[in-house]
Amino acid sequence: MSNGVTTAEAPFLEPKTQVRKRTFKLSWQTLLLALGGLVLLLSFTRTVTGAVDLTSxxxxxxxxxxxxxxxxxxxxxxxxxxxxxxxxxxxxxxxxxxxxxxxxxxxxxxxxxxxxxxxxxxxxxxxxxxxxxxxxxxxxxxxxxxxxxxxxxxxxxxxxxxxxxxxxxxxxxxxxxxxxxxxxxxxxxxxxxxxxxxxxxxxxxxxxxxxxxxxxxxxxxxxxxxxxxxxxxxxxxxxxxxxxxxxxxxxxxxxxxxxxxxxxxxxxxxxxxxxxxxxxxxxxxxxxxxxxxxxxxxxxxxxxxxxxxxxxxxxxxxxxAAMFGYTDALQLRRGGESVHALLLVVVVLLVGVAVYQLVRQNRTRAALVTGVAAIVVFVVFALTDTIPAEFTSVTPHITTLLVLSLAAQRLRPPAADGVPYRKGQGK
Structure with missing residues (x-):
């Protein structure tokens, strides 16, 4: 093989893929497509809510x-x-x-x-x-x-x-x-x-x-x-x-x-x-x-x-990192107004996740939970005009918890991550 990799080393490039089927691959093309869709969604939200800081x-x-x-x-x-x-x-x-x-x-x-x-x-x-x-x-x-x-x-x-x-x-x-x-x-x-x-x-x-x-x-x-x-x-x-x-x-x-x-x-x-x-x-x-x-x-x-x-x-x-930095920037600038507008973005994303879970993954219960969460967030958005400062200050940390909970289904850490290793233990 090229780059100095021997044929014997090749099977260890991603050992677990030989056993576990990977259902989703986060490629650069996928990231660019997601980025374009996110800009479109933020533009729509800025137009509807008037929160100019969303894309300033x-x-x-x-x-x-x-x-x-x-x-x-x-x-x-x-x-x-x-x-x-x-x-x-x-x-x-x-x-x-x-x-x-x-x-x-x-x-x-x-x-x-x-x-x-x-x-x-x-x-x-x-x-x-x-x-x-x-x-x-x-x-x-x-x-x-x-x-x-x-x-x-x-x-x-x-x-x-x-x-x-x-x-x-x-x-x-x-x-x-x-x-x-x-x-x-x-x-x-x-x-x-x-x-x-x-x-x-x-x-x-x-x-x-x-x-x-x-x-x-x-x-x-x-x-x-x-x-x-x-x-x-x-x-x-x-x-x-x-x-x-x-x-x-x-x-x-x-x-x-x-x-x-x-x-x-x-x-x-x-x-x-x-x-x-x-x-x-x-x-x-x-x-x-x-x-x-x-x-x-x-x-x-x-x-x-x-x-x-x-x-x-x-x-x-x-x-x-960009997502966490973005939510942090919003709460530091016009926290209440911008974070409130961001709730509408969260609603659309949750609806998209629910549809994906229902149609592509056939996970009815998970889709139902996500859909209920979208309804709750939308009700909060519709009944309020701003977010209290006490909540905007923890926006990045809440985002961290939400993202990890939604991403948990596709995570695949290195197989020996955190496993103690002693030289010669395989002999």
């Missing part, structure tokens, strides 16, 4: 900025779990990345030094997790929780001994840090703005979305987006990626073919930590202008949810 350039730009750290954490979880190591410690690694990212940028007066420092800080957390789980066989969940606690404690201590001594800093925050440069696509901003202001159905919405994607975009955002196709290429189109994934599917079989399972697991978990740390550096430098204690706000866990929603694939993961 500002909301889209904010959604991208909020989705990037979630996506980077999700990519970190993807690398780790594809090698068979559950990484609950992504939140702690992101916390380390926020502190290291701010410290590096201030120490060297260069934002990219902070980016590198943030990735190194997260990688150190990943190395510790790999040492505990791969070498010493510690339970993956226990090790991850310990790293979350350790990351929070270490950064609190380091802030008091470093940032508190700097002008403008304090015990729980850093002084303002240098930010990576922002860029805009030339010659298209003004025409897109003109078209967006017309409030035409679909055309104006597409123009506003495009303007939000191509104006005032941080270079670090572009780098993070490029990591998604790069991850896909490395893990699914190279011999290295095949061997790494074989460690998460059947490490005993991989070992029998000469794969050093420990080495691949170490590499995967360290890369996982580096990606999470990069997401933390993004929070400190782009999403905010300084390090602040608690600024990750559970994004490491939401990144894991995005990874699960994406069925342990980069494309689906990116879609999940």
């Amino acid at each position: 350039a500002g909301a889209v730009n904010a959604a991208v900025a909020l989705a990037v750290p979630i996506g980077l954490a999700g990519l970190g979880g993807l690398w780790s779990e594809r090698a068979g190591v559950v990484n609950i410690g992504l939140e702690g690694m992101m916390i380390m990345g926020t502190w290291c990212g701010a410290w590096g940028a201030l120490q060297f007066d260069n934002p990219w030094a902070g980016v590198v420092a943030g990735a190194i800080g997260g990688a150190l957390g990943g190395l510790l997790h790999a040492l505990a789980t791969v070498t010493f066989g510690v339970d993956h969940i226990i090790s991850g929780v310990a790293i979350n606690i350790l990351g929070l404690g270490v950064t609190q201590f380091l802030s008091k001994v470093t940032f508190a001594e700097m002008p403008g800093g304090g015990d729980s925050q850093s002084p303002p840090v240098p930010k990576p440069e922002v860029v805009s696509l030339p010659l298209v901003g003004e025409p897109l703005q003109w078209l967006g202001q017309k409030q035409w159905f679909l055309l104006s919405d597409v123009a506003n979305i495009l303007r939000g994607l191509v104006t005032n975009v941080s270079l670090l955002t572009i780098l993070a987006i490029l990591l998604v196709p790069l991850t896909y290429y490395v893990l699914w189109r190279t011999a290295f990626g095949l061997r790494l994934r074989s460690c998460g599917e059947s490490p005993v079989a991989a070992e029998s073919l000469g794969v050093n399972v420990y080495t691949y697991k170490y590499v995967a978990v360290v890369v996982s930590g580096a990606l999470a740390g990069l997401g933390g550096a993004f929070l400190a430098q782009v999403a905010a202008s300084a390090y602040r204690e608690g600024q990750t706000s559970g994004r490491g866990f939401i990144g894991l949810a995005a990874m699960i929603f994406g069925n342990w694939r980069p494309g689906g993961l990116a879609a999940g």
Whole structure:
């Protein structure tokens, strides 16, 4: 086979597919089709409700900025779990990345030094997790929780001994840090703005979305987006990626073919930590202008949810991160009005899921439950004009729970994900 993959290794590309029939494949074509349908639905909802923020350039730009750290954490979880190591410690690694990212940028007066420092800080957390789980066989969940606690404690201590001594800093925050440069696509901003202001159905919405994607975009955002196709290429189109994934599917079989399972697991978990740390550096430098204690706000866990929603694939993961970032952006801008309008989108999506469950899956009971849920949401939408602020603040977390509950039927994690492995256990 090509790319250095031997014929003997080929059966371990996706071992479970030989036993379990895969009923649905989330391809790039499917994602693009779903994206087009979603834009059409948002345009319809914006026209009916008058909630312009649903497709405004500002909301889209904010959604991208909020989705990037979630996506980077999700990519970190993807690398780790594809090698068979559950990484609950992504939140702690992101916390380390926020502190290291701010410290590096201030120490060297260069934002990219902070980016590198943030990735190194997260990688150190990943190395510790790999040492505990791969070498010493510690339970993956226990090790991850310990790293979350350790990351929070270490950064609190380091802030008091470093940032508190700097002008403008304090015990729980850093002084303002240098930010990576922002860029805009030339010659298209003004025409897109003109078209967006017309409030035409679909055309104006597409123009506003495009303007939000191509104006005032941080270079670090572009780098993070490029990591998604790069991850896909490395893990699914190279011999290295095949061997790494074989460690998460059947490490005993991989070992029998000469794969050093420990080495691949170490590499995967360290890369996982580096990606999470990069997401933390993004929070400190782009999403905010300084390090602040608690600024990750559970994004490491939401990144894991995005990874699960994406069925342990980069494309689906990116879609999940974008969705979580979008709902977060709406509640931060005009929370009550925009989130209320989003209820109509939820109604249409629930109806579509119910029809799919009834027609394609022949699951009458599940379709009935989903249909009742759609009716309840529609009644809430019809009888109210806004959503209280107490509920809009938890919109991203509610979205996480709803998405995971609807996606649970098609999930297929790596077969040996979280399973302890000892060298030579297959002999």
